[in-house]
Amino acid sequence: MRDSWGRRGFLAAGAASLGALALTGCGGDDGGKSAGSGGGSPKRGGRLRAAFAGGGASENLDPHLANLFGDAARAKAQYDKLADYGADLSAQPRLAAKWEPNKTLDRWQVTLREAEFHDGRPVTAQDVLYSYRRIADPAKAFRAKASLEPIDLTASRATGARTIEFVLKRPTAEFPNVLAAFGAYIVPDKAADFDKRPVGSGPFRFVSFAPGRSAVFRRNDAYWEGAPHLDELEFVVANEESARVNALLGGQIEYAHELNPTTARAHEGHGQIEIVRLRGSAMQAFAMKTDRPPFDDPRVRQAFFLIADRQELVNGALSGAGVVGNDLFGKGYEYYAADLPQRAQDLAKARALLKAAGASDLKVTLDTSEVAAGFTEAAGIFRDQAKQAGVTVEVRVGSKDSYWSDILDSGVLACYRSGAMPIEAHISQRLLTDSTTNATHWRHKDFDAQYQQAQSTADPAQRAAVYARMQRRLYTEGGFLVWGFADWIIGTGRQVKGVDTKAPANTLGWARFDKVWLA
């Protein structure tokens, strides 16, 4: 349903206003499905205090430096992107009112909506180009730089005050995903100092900021999408989960990001606080290096797919807060191959496959670390499951700070997780020959070609078919053993209404405080 109502339908019809209306309608619907059932009609006023785990005293208000969830939530309150991800990770128009590609999908006309920065200046094409060029500055290392890579920013230009022609280096059917990329916020032309009186076009205006302690924002009455309900929004930093829960229970804050499943269970349904579970927020997987023994043999990978008892992993490593995976990224997202049969544990078949591959007494080292919740638990559980299939798994616990970089090229098997992103982005960042973070070393020219084919296919249905083929291949012989999708758990005060319960972390509806009100 959402697919046909989303961007595809909007583009095919080419009717900007109708599409925008439909999308606004969707947003309103989401708002209605608030955490507190029977929230009633939105009420204006009040200050909401939201606690995130944060970067401490080195926190920065530069939206392009956003790296942590707390940074992203703060940036979202103050700034806009041209597009953002809907609950199914399809790109939804934000500052861009519409986008239209040429026939070959390598030139995109983007028209901005009428919006203004907090100091009254209109948001123009010049601001957009400045922001993107700042992110892409080769001397800097902004996180969104890799996402903006498809754009040729020297050739792209403003064709009017509110129209931009983006010239791309190659056909990119999913170009709107680039506009929605994590950290691709639009700042005013020439803005460089963000710690003092930063100016954005977002729903909240800057009031005060003390790094590592608090950032206060006030309602932007002139917001293009309508003023937020809240008068004020304050972000506070509390790195300890127990501190966030205690502050929430004690009424010191109204919104606590990132709670443990055990905390959630202890308080769910007791009426003291509301627990919001954002489904499908974090993929949980084991990454097998497909270019080296033993996993260079697809039969060994298939055997490992069959060793995993996914429900046991979800119950044990995620404390039950999640759903089982099917060795594919992006359950529930746009283009997800939901028709493939759910894989289940089959030890006999796994043994047979290992025997056929000549790996009956297999010994592998599984890298894990305390870097993410449930990682060491998952490793322990999988070790026990593998033992039943005659595989000896040795668990190696690595350093928390360099884990992601360590497992990129070394080892053979590692615990892996990923936040929400479009399936296309997952493929381009991790599964192409020249992908920068290809942890499974999945490098196949024909797979790359399929990706390019998808990117040059304008018709959404045909493109979906290409994605389906690619996913079928990954399902049969890929390097990611995706065993689950973890919920992202948020706690709110009972008076907090309008919290989107459908949006995975990092999407438009997540941490979206302009739609929230205090009853």
Added chain:
Amino acid sequence: MTFLGSFVVRRLLLGVAQTVAVVLLVFALTEALPGDAAVALAGDQPDPARIAAIREAMHLDQPAGERLLTWAGGLLHGDLGTSLVSGRPVATYLSEGFGPTLLLAALTLALLIPAGFGLGVLMARHEGGLLDRLASSVTLGVYAVPEFALGVLLVTVFALRLDWLPPTAVGYGTDLLAHPAVLVLPVLVLLARPVCSLSRLVRAGMVEALASPYVAQARRYGVPEARVRYLHALPNALAPAVQQLARTVDWLLCGVIVVEALFVVPGLGTVLLNAVSERDVPVVQGLAVVFGVLTVVLNLGADLVAHRFAPRAEVAA
């Protein structure tokens, strides 16, 4: 007095050497850690090109010795350097974090000294009695509880169940004195273990002194019991207690880290934790200098006090 003067100078020089050693050690250890600030910052996006760019932007591509020299050169001009992560001066990190930590430590000490000595003297007076045995077992029990567990327990009971006190200091920033209620639980947690160790030490010293021949002699001369206890016995118990107190202050810093995390107090402990996890070496080094100087000065003070009360003890030290 000249003897005391040279003693102070000697101790100060030793202190400077200690501080330098601490800083070098911190630098060496941080270098030895796997990964660097660029890797830590890149997190789950370990794109090698991006890591290289971050490294270059942070000047991490320069050799370690060069970075250490640059930093040490700045230190001689009173410049603690700038944070790798935010680019703000390290001095602002320290000055902003210092207030809350100092406040917590000062309050804890202000309560610790009367409580620890009072309890110790009380226990010694009732040596072997019900009160002594009760206090001994309670102090031993409380001492065994880690700060984190104690903090969680106190918050659950006094903040969430009874609703007497706020559970955290979230949102109050550094202005904690304006909200004294938020200080009660953190100070209680910080106080719990040192009170136990200090009072037990004072008790032991007093008991020993009261049983000593010179106290027996004083009693035989008919010196009033209170005078014997406080003027003859207590000073003897004081020397080890004061030195223990100085060590307690160092130890408080560890407790402060836990307490600051638990109660969301933006002090030096929080700054340190974040700086370590971000591999923000200049900030860690700045904190090492501050902690080093603090430790040296405190121990010097303690030695002077001990020297005054029991001159013979210093010879052994």
